[in-house]
Amino acid sequence: MKHWLFKSEPGAFSYADLEASPNRTTGWDSIRNYQARNMMRDEMSVGDPVLFYHSQTGKPAVVGVAEVASTPYPDPTQFDPDSRYFDAKATLEAPRWFQVDIRALRPLERPVTLAELRNVDELAGMYLLRRGNRLSIQPVTEREFRYVLSLAAG
DNA sequence: GCCAACGTTGGC
DNA sequence: GCCAACGTTGGC
Numbered sequence: 136m137k138h139w140l141f142k143s144e145p146g147a148f149s150y151a152d153l154e155a156s157p158n159r160t161t162g163w164d165s166i167r168n169y170q171a172r173n174m175m176r177d178e179m180s181v182g183d184p185v186l187f188y189h190s191q192t193g194k195p196a197v198v199g200v201a202e203v204a205s206t207p208y209p210d211p212t213q214f215d216p217d218s219r220y221f222d223a224k225a226t227l228e229a230p231r232w233f234q235v236d237i238r239a240l241r242p243l244e245r246p247v248t249l250a251e252l253r254n255v256d257e258l259a260g261m262y263l264l265r266r267g268n269r270l271s272i273q274p275v276t277e278r279e280f281r282y283v284l285s286l287a288a289g
Numbered sequence: 290g291c292c293a294a295c296g297t298t299g300g301c
Numbered sequence: 302g303c304c305a306a307c308g309t310t311g312g313c
Contacts (some may be wrong), residue, residue, distance in 0.1 A: 140309090168296075191311060249312080267294040269310045 138184050138280040139174070139246040141237065141264060142271040143200070144191040150242060153187065159239040163272075165220045166234060171272040176207045176233040178274075185237055186275060186283060188263070189246075196246035197283055205236035237280045243287035257282050 141163065143149065153161055166172055183203040189196055209230035212220040225231040252258050262273040275283075 144311090169294095193313095195312070267310095269295060271310085 136180065136183055137178060138186075138275040138277055139179070139203070140186040140188055140197070140273045140275050142190045142273075143189045145189045146191070149189065150187045150239065153199075153237070153239040154237045154242075156239075160204050160236050162205075162210075162236050163234045164212050166210070166271065167220060167222075167232065167272065171270055172233055174272050174274065175235050179203045179207065179235050181206060182194075184280060186280065187237075187239075190271075194246065194248050194250075196248040197287075198246045199241065199242040200240045202240055202285070203235050204238035207233045207235050210234040238243065243284070244289065245285055245287055247286045251286065252283070255282070255286070 141178040148161075153159065162174070168182055181203055183286065185201040185203060186197045187199040187201050189198050209225075209227075210220070212218040213222040213225040213230060213232045214227065215221055220232075222231055249261070249263070252261065258264065258279055261279050262268055262270070
């Protein structure tokens, strides 16, 4: 079992939006970064725990816990000519982009902000805290995952 | 809105 | 295969 962090802009899709989705689940579509795709396609398993992170907001923070809820499958937006994520080089026989579903489990007791994470020695190695990191899907160690939860629990 | 960092594209 | 140009991300 691996642990992950998924970024989302709450203005586009928030943790509350995930909780409000049918079965508290949504397909994580529109990812157009090869590293992120590879993680979804090759490394994720149903049940993997996920930290849900809000970016592009006044207080970027981990706000909730989710889990991987499907095996990987082709991202349908790549085949849709009307989508901004349409990819003319993708075919049904050879899809280029893959996604998984994620399901909301529970919100954190309180958001754990990026600023707060930066002040914790134990989390110094977190990918999220690396300079210039832009990956919207990131691996998290089990230790890091638990530590973030413990911060939220106080 | 600014800017640093990074990935992708495409000419050569 | 190099590398400049460009677009995007995301914190501040």
